[in-house]
Amino acid sequence: MNTTPFRAGHVAVIGRPNVGKSTLTNALVGAHVAIVSPRPQTTRHRLIGIASYSEGQIVMVDTPGLHRDFGSANATAMHKWMNKAARGALDGVDAALLVVRAGQWEEADEYAYQALQRESLPVMLVINQVDRIVDKDQLLPYVAEVTKDREFAAVALISALKRKGLKELTRDILKLLPEQEAIYPEDEITDKSQRFLAAEMVREQVMRQLGEELPYATTVEIESFEVDGTMLRIGAVIWVERNGQKAIVIGKGGERLRDIGTQARLQMERLFGTKVFLQTWVRVREGWSGDERALRAFGYHD
Template structure:
């Protein structure tokens, strides 16, 4: 008598929420490895990032998305919202992430989208470790549960890795039976070239002032692999000459610091030595120019 083949479930799971709610931190924590950059600044995530998690009996394909936000004053703002909204289509489950400590108008914007979502929706209340009064959690769950028929509500701390197994078990129950969608050794659909640009941008977001990082983007000009060595040349685009001076810093010190920090992150992620060269150039108004956005890779998902 033959042994029955174990049932496998697989599917796509969209992570959605307002900016800076912890979606990328959650993705990295679920995967146990960094595939999405994280900073304290909102709108760090600019692209949909896929992370593949292989667990016993299931393959979960997470789709990290830019934060949904009300501001649409530039083409970049509109692109970020469109990328997040598109991710809600053709997925098998949706995780809506909210912050246990703060609610905003952008959260309302996310909840306004839920009636049109066809897939099961799981509510994740993140940052519960920062909730000084834990007695506030139950009323919050009751209040938000009344607004949508969630498949489950799961409080977590993505930063501390708390309750993530419970979240994944709830997600597996939402997925259809089917074969793996990606090879077992694949972690993401993004290339090392893409990740190199993101890691440079992460350091720009972390190392510059409040507004300047949003006027910067990164373009990889050259990416060569020689065994366990990566030779990478990258352009940092800004919108005004004064911004170029700030990014470079006095005697080039800020640019050197950004480059060194990005290089170390790349070496950890690629498990290889990295030779990184950075230049800064001005491209006026790139963030409000749809053609410029497409040429810089902002139309590729």
């Protein structure tokens, strides 16, 4: 008979941009609920990923990267939204994970740490991408350096991408959570709708394929989402800010847009477990990322 108490709670995943927060969320959930690309600031929304185990349930609150400049007067409406979403993720959580890259501690990491210090939360330091450190003898001095004069409930060394160290991480997270019943049914993996996830999967492909050319000038709106028997029929609009950007997304003879649609459709079919018919269009709305009204229209709201 298992005498270990069942624990459940919300855990905010915090850190500077592009340290692997969404990859970690997906790894613990066991499904691709949070989009991932090599480009910083891929995550724009607060997203919940639900990881259920026999010992407990961890409700991961994935967030955009915290960045000091995003809260400045010169920041765009999009950047202010992202900072607000990241900070808002700390409301009502039971613990937080501060995710950093192994071997690094930058000013933005310190900014994220100080933001967490203002909350009455247990904070675990999660050092990600340890597989990239060739000389493992460097890890102990690094851990000693980043934990000196900083308070953490625990420290975890992991590779989220390669799923290394996750069992120990899960065990230590559960220790920080209250004893209570599961918050969500065992078969749920996110709080987001299929419609939301479909838009994110299209945007993920735009970021992956065109991130260097159009890093932050695009967003995706689902114009239609219909159930047709066992098939989903989805219409997605990729919004850009200039006509030149539209041409880049479409590509020569429409090749780039077709590739984006194909890869996004395959990802949807894997996650939704059904056939998907996806149509995509590209449209222009000048300056949408700096327009709060446009952001609300595209789903960037509380």
